[in-house]
Amino acid sequence: MILSMRGICKAFPGVRALQDVDFTLRKGEIHALMGENGAGKSTLIKVLTGVYTKDAGEILIGEDQLPVSIRSPQDAQNAGISTVYQEITLCPNLTVAENMFIGREKGAGVNWKERERKTGELLESLGIPARPRQQLGNCSLAVQQMVAIARAVDMECRVLILDEPTSSLDEKEVEMLFSLMRDLKARGVGIIFVTHFLEQVYAVSDRITVLRNGELVGEFPVEKLPQVELVAMMMGKELEGLNVMGKAGERAADSSETLYEAHGLSSTASRPFDFHIAKGEVNGFTGLLGSGRSESVRAIFGADRVTGGKVTMNGKPVKISSPADAMKQGIAYLPEDRKRDGIIADLSVRENIILALQVMKGFFHPISRAEAEKFADEYIKALEIKTASQDAPIKSLSGGNQQKVILARWLLTHPQYLILDEPTRGIDVGTKTEIQRLVLKLSEEGMSVTFISSEIEEMLRTCSRLIVMRDRNIVGELTGDELTQDHVMYTIAGGGD
Amino acid sequence: MSMISGKKPAVGKKREPITDTILLMSITIGIFLAMYVVAMLAFGGGFLKPQQIFDMLNENAFLIIISCGLTVVMITGSIDISVGGVTALVAMVGVMTLNGSMFPGAELSDGMRIFIAALMAIGIGLAFGAVQGALIAFLEIQPFIVTLAGMFFARGMITIISVQPQKATGDIMAVLQRRLEIPWLGSPNKKGVMIPAKIEIGVIIALAVVAVIFVLLRWMKLGRGFYAVGGNQQSALMLGINVRRTRFMAHLISGLLAGIAGFVFMMHTGAGNATNATASEMNAIASSIIGGTLLTGGVGNVIGTFFGVLTLTTIKSIVVTSGLREPWWQSITTGAMLCFFILLQSVVLSSRGKGGLRARMKAWTGKKTG
Numbered sequence: 038m039i040l041s042m043r044g045i046c047k048a049f050p051g052v053r054a055l056q057d058v059d060f061t062l063r064k065g066e067i068h069a070l071m072g073e074n075g076a077g078k079s080t081l082i083k084v085l086t087g088v089y090t091k092d093a094g095e096i097l098i099g100e101d102q103l104p105v106s107i108r109s110p111q112d113a114q115n116a117g118i119s120t121v122y123q124e125i126t127l128c129p130n131l132t133v134a135e136n137m138f139i140g141r142e143k144g145a146g147v148n149w150k151e152r153e154r155k156t157g158e159l160l161e162s163l164g165i166p167a168r169p170r171q172q173l174g175n176c177s178l179a180v181q182q183m184v185a186i187a188r189a190v191d192m193e194c195r196v197l198i199l200d201e202p203t204s205s206l207d208e209k210e211v212e213m214l215f216s217l218m219r220d221l222k223a224r225g226v227g228i229i230f231v232t233h234f235l236e237q238v239y240a241v242s243d244r245i246t247v248l249r250n251g252e253l254v255g256e257f258p259v260e261k262l263p264q265v266e267l268v269a270m271m272m273g274k275e276l277e278g279l280n281v282m283g284k285a286g287e288r289a290a291d292s293s294e295t296l297y298e299a300h301g302l303s304s305t306a307s308r309p310f311d312f313h314i315a316k317g318e319v320n321g322f323t324g325l326l327g328s329g330r331s332e333s334v335r336a337i338f339g340a341d342r343v344t345g346g347k348v349t350m351n352g353k354p355v356k357i358s359s360p361a362d363a364m365k366q367g368i369a370y371l372p373e374d375r376k377r378d379g380i381i382a383d384l385s386v387r388e389n390i391i392l393a394l395q396v397m398k399g400f401f402h403p404i405s406r407a408e409a410e411k412f413a414d415e416y417i418k419a420l421e422i423k424t425a426s427q428d429a430p431i432k433s434l435s436g437g438n439q440q441k442v443i444l445a446r447w448l449l450t451h452p453q454y455l456i457l458d459e460p461t462r463g464i465d466v467g468t469k470t471e472i473q474r475l476v477l478k479l480s481e482e483g484m485s486v487t488f489i490s491s492e493i494e495e496m497l498r499t500c501s502r503l504i505v506m507r508d509r510n511i512v513g514e515l516t517g518d519e520l521t522q523d524h525v526m527y528t529i530a531g532g533g534d
Numbered sequence: 535m536s537m538i539s540g541k542k543p544a545v546g547k548k549r550e551p552i553t554d555t556i557l558l559m560s561i562t563i564g565i566f567l568a569m570y571v572v573a574m575l576a577f578g579g580g581f582l583k584p585q586q587i588f589d590m591l592n593e594n595a596f597l598i599i600i601s602c603g604l605t606v607v608m609i610t611g612s613i614d615i616s617v618g619g620v621t622a623l624v625a626m627v628g629v630m631t632l633n634g635s636m637f638p639g640a641e642l643s644d645g646m647r648i649f650i651a652a653l654m655a656i657g658i659g660l661a662f663g664a665v666q667g668a669l670i671a672f673l674e675i676q677p678f679i680v681t682l683a684g685m686f687f688a689r690g691m692i693t694i695i696s697v698q699p700q701k702a703t704g705d706i707m708a709v710l711q712r713r714l715e716i717p718w719l720g721s722p723n724k725k726g727v728m729i730p731a732k733i734e735i736g737v738i739i740a741l742a743v744v745a746v747i748f749v750l751l752r753w754m755k756l757g758r759g760f761y762a763v764g765g766n767q768q769s770a771l772m773l774g775i776n777v778r779r780t781r782f783m784a785h786l787i788s789g790l791l792a793g794i795a796g797f798v799f800m801m802h803t804g805a806g807n808a809t810n811a812t813a814s815e816m817n818a819i820a821s822s823i824i825g826g827t828l829l830t831g832g833v834g835n836v837i838g839t840f841f842g843v844l845t846l847t848t849i850k851s852i853v854v855t856s857g858l859r860e861p862w863w864q865s866i867t868t869g870a871m872l873c874f875f876i877l878l879q880s881v882v883l884s885s886r887g888k889g890g891l892r893a894r895m896k897a898w899t900g901k902k903t904g
Contacts, residue, residue, distance in 0.1 A: 110772075126772040128765035130832035131758075132553060139762055140774030147753050171551040 038102060039064045039227040040118075040196050045094035047080055054080040057094075058253045060246055062196060062227040064100065067218060069230045069238040069259075072248035073271050073326050073491070078231055081248065082198055085229075086120050087113040099195070119189030123201040125181045127188075129174030133160070133167050137188050159187050163217060179210030183217055190221060197221065198229045203237055204327070215241050233327035234508050235264055235530065249273050264530035271325065272493065272526070295352070296485045297368070297454055299337065302346030307332035309346060310511050312504070314454065314485045319476060321488040321496045324506035324529055330489050331373050333506070334456045337487075338363045338370040364397055366454075369447035371440075373458040373489075379443045380431050386442055387413040387427035393446045416445035421471070437468030444472070454485045461490060473499050493522050505529055555761075558826025558879055559838035566845045573848065577855045583721040585731050590847045595736035596621060596799040596811065598843050601818040601825075602747045603791035605839045608822055609751070610784040611764040611831025612670060612677040617792040618815035619688030620662050624655045624796020626692045626806035632702035632710075644706045652797055659793015660786065662688065667785030671778045677785075685815070692808045700806035710735070710801040736798035743791060747836045750787075760784055764831025820868060821846050824875045846871070 040062040047055040055077045062068050072078045083089040085096070087107040098105050098116050105116045113120075127136040134149075134156035142148075156169040165183045167176050173184065182202055189197055199218070203211045218228055218241055230242060238245060238259070245262055247254040247270045254270050296316045303309040307329055314320055322330040335341050339357045348357055350366050357363045363370070372379050381389060391409045398404065404412075413427040420441045424434055431442055440460055447455060457476070461469040476486050476499050490496050496503060497520050505513040505528040513528040574581045591598075600617040607614045628651040630636035642650070662684055669680045712735065719731035751757035759780040762770040771777050799811060819829075825842025827834030849871055850864045 126766075126769045128762045128769050128773070128832070130554060130765035131761055135758065136773070139758055140770075142755065145755055147755055147758055149753075168551060170553075172553045174554075175551070 038062070039098070039100065041097045041102065042081070042085065043095050043097070045081065045084060045096075046092045047084055047089060048092055053251050055084070055091075055251045058248065058251070059256075060253075061256070062229060063243075064195075064227055065222050065225045066243040067222055067228045067230050067241050069232065069242040069245045070248070071233075071238065071245055071267065071271060076248040076271070077251040078248055079200075080251070082120070082200060082229070082231065085113065085118060085196075086110055086198065114192065117193060117195035118198065119192060119194035119196070120198040120200060121182060121185045121189060121202060123204055125178070125185060127173055127181060127185055129172075129181075131173060132169065133171050133173055133176065133184055134169035136173050136184055137191060141192065155191075159191055163187055163190070163220060165217065166213075177210060179206045179213050182206070182214060186217060186221070190224075190226065194226065196227050196229065198231070200231045201233070202230075203232060203234060211237065233325055235267065235325070236508055238267075239264065247271060265527050268325070268526050268530040296350070297337070298349045300347045302336050302343070302348060304332070304336035304341040304343050306341040307336045308509050310336075312337065312511075314487060316453075316485055317480050317483045318502065319480045319486045319488060319500050320502040320504065321490070321500040322504050322506060323489075323493065323496055323525060326491070328506040328529075329509035330506055331458055332509070333504075333511075334370065334458055334487060334489060338368060338456060340370065340372075361396075364393070364450065367450075367452045368454045368456065369393070369450060369452035370456040371443055371447060371458060371460055373462075380439055382432040383430055385428045386417070386422070386424050386431050386434070389431045389442050390416055390427075390445045390449060394449045397450055412449055416449060420445055420448075420475070440472070441468070444475070448479075452484065454487075455479065456487045458489045459491065460488075461492070461495060469495070493525055497522070497525075507531060554828075554833045554883060555826065555835050555838075557882065558828075558833065559835045559841075561878065561882065562824060562826050562838050562845065562875075563841050566841045566848065569845065569848055569852070573852050573855075577852070580851075580855070584719040585721060585729075586851075587844075588719075588731050588733050588737070590844060590851070591737045591740070592732075592734045592802065594843055594847055595734065595740040595802065596795040597814055597817055597821065598740040598840060599743050599791050599795035599798060600788075600814060601821040601839045601843055602743050602836050603788035603795075604815070604818045605822045605825070605827050605834050605836050606747065606751070606760060606791075607677075607784050607788045608819075608827045608829060609760045609764045609831060609834045610781055611767070612781060612784060613819070613829075614666070614677065614681045614684075614785060614788045614792075615815045615819075616662060616666060616681040616684030616688060617788060617795070617818060618811045618813065619685040619692075620659060620789065620792035621796040621799055621814060622808070622810035622812075623688040623692050623695075624658050624793050625800040625803070625810050626695055626700060626808075627651070627654050627658065628797055628800040629700045629702045629804065629806035630696060632706050632800075632804075633700060635696070635700065644709065647706060648710065651800070655793045655797035655800075656790065657793070659790045659796070661789070662792065663786040663789015664782075666789065667782040670785055671780075671782035689808065692806075692810075696806065699808075702800075702804045702806075707804045711804070714738070734802060736801050739794065739798055743794065744836050744840050747787075747791075751836065756780070756783055761832055764833075766832075817846065817868075820872050823872060826879070828879070 038061055042058070042060040045055050045058045058077065058081060060081065070078050070081070080089065084091045085107065087109045090108055095104055096107060097103060107113050107116060131139065134153045137156045137159070138152045153169040160167055160169065163183070165180065165187060167180045167184060173181055176184070186197065202214060206214065222228060230238070232238060242259050244256060244258050245267065246256045247267065249271065294316045295313050298313040300311050301309040302312065310333060312333070322333055324330050332341065336343060339359045339362055343358045348355055355366055357366060360370070381392070387409055390413050391404055395404055410427065416422070417424065417427065422441045422445065423438050431439055434442065444460070460472055473495060476488060480486055488496060488499055501516065503515045503520060503525065504511055505515060505525065507529055512531065515524055515528065570581070580586045600621060603617055604614060627636065631651040631654065632647050666680050666684050669675045670677045713732040715730040715732055717728070717730040720728045723729050751760065759770070759775050762773060762775050763777050763780045767777055800806070821842035822834065822839050823829065823842070824845050825835070825838030825840070827839065846868060849867050853863050853867050
């Protein structure tokens with residue numbers, strides 16, 4: 038044992054981020070830390086690296102398991118705990134050698150020869166394909182990451198935390214990183230591997246710890262935990278006995294007339310994929326966090342830079358390379374992060390509602406005050422938005438009602454195709470059901486809807502077709518009888534091995 | 535795949551990689567030399583005499599010094615536009631110390647006056663650097679605003695000290711304006727008499743400053759910290775660098791150099807005037823940029839900056855020699871020059887790491903035809 042964390046608790050105002058969590062790391066093992074959004078992974082890491090101070094619990098380190106107090110990142114470093122983050126925390130304008138040694142040398146001068154000699158030796162012994170005098174920014178991301186790891190190794194770290202190290206690497210680079218990880222493991226470094234790529238977990242890890250809602254679900258040797266069980270644990274579902282409510286997919290067959298179709302659509306954030314939706318159909322993208330759900334719909338809407346693919350709308354080829362293009366084609370998109378991408382906090386409810394319509398009309402054709410009031414009234418009533426008046430600033434509304442305002446904004450443009458990315462996150466159960474009902478009603482009126490949600494039940498209740506994604510690829514499409522929780526989880530986990 | 539399985543990466547086979555800093559500096563030096571050779575061939579005359587270069591240096595020694603300061607500040611990703619004002623303020627204070635109007639009544643020897651003037655130059659420079667640096671580094675106020683205030687303050691102070699322009703003359707200036715003569719670099723005048731090349735003391739100070747700052751930036755931990763902070767402030771912090779202290783030191787150095795530059799300016803002109811060194815901060819920024827310092831920080835070098843000043847000066851004298859004597863032509867060429875260098879830098883830098891310039895050009899032309 039090289040590290041044990043016992044009974045770690047951490048609370049933030051209103052949230053219990055960690056509750057009595059245990060975690061152990063052996064010498065020379067790769068230990069995957071898994072969990073969905075809000076599971077407490079990053080809180081645990083931050084407690085360990087001294088970014089947060091724990092409320093309760095103890096941290097023991099080293100082979101003799103001495104208790105340590107970690108109150109700052111410096112403490113963590115002194116205890117031999119190093120972290121390599123997803124974003125490179127090195128300086129791109131400096132050479133590899135300089136990045137290895139800057140900030141940890143003694144004296145006022147710099148000995149370049151010594152720096153470069155030591156760096157050369159270390160790079161060679163770790164098999165990192167970089168040269169000491171190369172400028173870091175000219176190395177590939179994978180090499181930059183490996184240089185960061187080499188720096189940590191040279192600082193005699195015993196515990197190395199890799200926080201989502203692979204999310205911007207391609208397959209070959211991931212392989213390079215893995216062989217470095219295995220090499221470090223052989224040298225006795227304990228590695229905590231945080232990732233949301235299931236296959237990568239199974240490729241390198243020895244043990245897996247699963248967290249959910251700030252609590253420890255369990256710690257398992259990797260060979261004892263099939264992927265599907267891991268997925269079930271992360272999502273907090275039992276595998277058996279869930280088929281009871283598997284009736285959702287039986288809604289009438291959707292009209293066969295295709296509204297939107299994409300072939301090989303790709304963007305800077307998503308890999309090429311095929312996708313289509315019929316008129317009046319409700320379908321959904323599902324998968325774990327980071328599987329590429331949002332990236333796919335953002336590509337459809339042109340929210341990220343589109344890099345390829347053919348798109349047709351009502352059978353006619355169209356070019357959608359920006360949100361404005363998509364809006365012209367009658368596509369509306371409710372973004373995942375409504376605080377950042379959606380609401381304009383200080384504007385009134387009315388102004389927030391008419392915003393998209395105004396953009397579509399162009400700013401030289403202002404919507405009159407009377408019209409705006411009429412629209413606002415109509416939708417406040419139709420969606421039962423609870424607000425003091427249409428003049429109230431949107432920030433004064435509850436999360437669910439803010440979401441409805443944004444929905445109203447898009448409905449007002451009479452879209453043919455509505456994309457909802459996590460429309461129910463963080464809103465109360467009542468409003469959730471209302472939004473689900475609204476989605477079904479809109480589809481009956483002929484609108485096509487694509488729905489993304491982390492909650493499988495919600496998806497099963499509303500969608501007649503589910504596109505399942507794993508590690509940024511579409512891995513399955515479920516319809517009819519296949520629309521059950523078990524099926525979804527098996528597909529996410531990859532065929533249930 | 536060989537990259538992955540092979541334990542030994544191919545080291546030493548390929549050309550030694552060079553950094554952006556060295557690449558940009560080499561480009562500047564290359565362009566300067568090419569430009570000077572063209573000027574020699576096209577205009578002959580003055581450009582063939584070594585004295586031409588020495589005159590450029592004599593005239594611009596103070597500019598070289600403040601440009602070094604700006605290079606340091608710009609490498610950390612900051613800016614200092616107070617340097618021109620500080621230079622002028624120091625020059626005014628210095629001149630008045632020399633001609634006695636600063637301390638009326640006090641009987642001081644010439645040597646003592648020079649000593650006090652030098653001390654005040656360094657003091658004023660450090661004071662500006664320290665206050666501005668503290669506001670920028672510790673209170674995190676925008677450098678542009680802080681040094682803009684510093685510039686107005688310095689310019690205002692000049693008029694408060696003396697509304698009238700001041701002059702220092704006589705023996706004391708003769709001492710300060712003594713020139714180093716180098717006979718073997720001399721050239722014959724119209725009558726055929728060999729006139730030795732003449733260099734002012736200020737140039738020697740400027741060259742010493744370049745050397746000291748070069749060593750600081752290359753071999754001192756503080757200097758490397760400037761690059762790290764300019765490259766990525768957040769990363770620098772994570773790498774264990776005291777970011778605040780580093781930013782403070784950059785401004786302190788810039789202030790100190792502006793003080794020294796003021797003294798050098800005074801030695802050259804012997805005049806104190808509220809409009810002294812007007813817009814020299816802009817020339818210093820331009821020189822740094824031409825010398826390969828990026829305004830975004832993290833890249834730059836004082837050798838490049840030195841050649842940046844020479845490039846800027848040479849282009850101006852080429853403009854004048856070619857008959858465009860009106861001052862606006864110099865401004866226009868300076869602007870065009872700056873534009874050209876910035877464009878060149880961005881093309882060179884953006885092509886790095888993407889298969890080099892050639893691959894990039896190919897992709898470009900390929901797109902155009904296809």
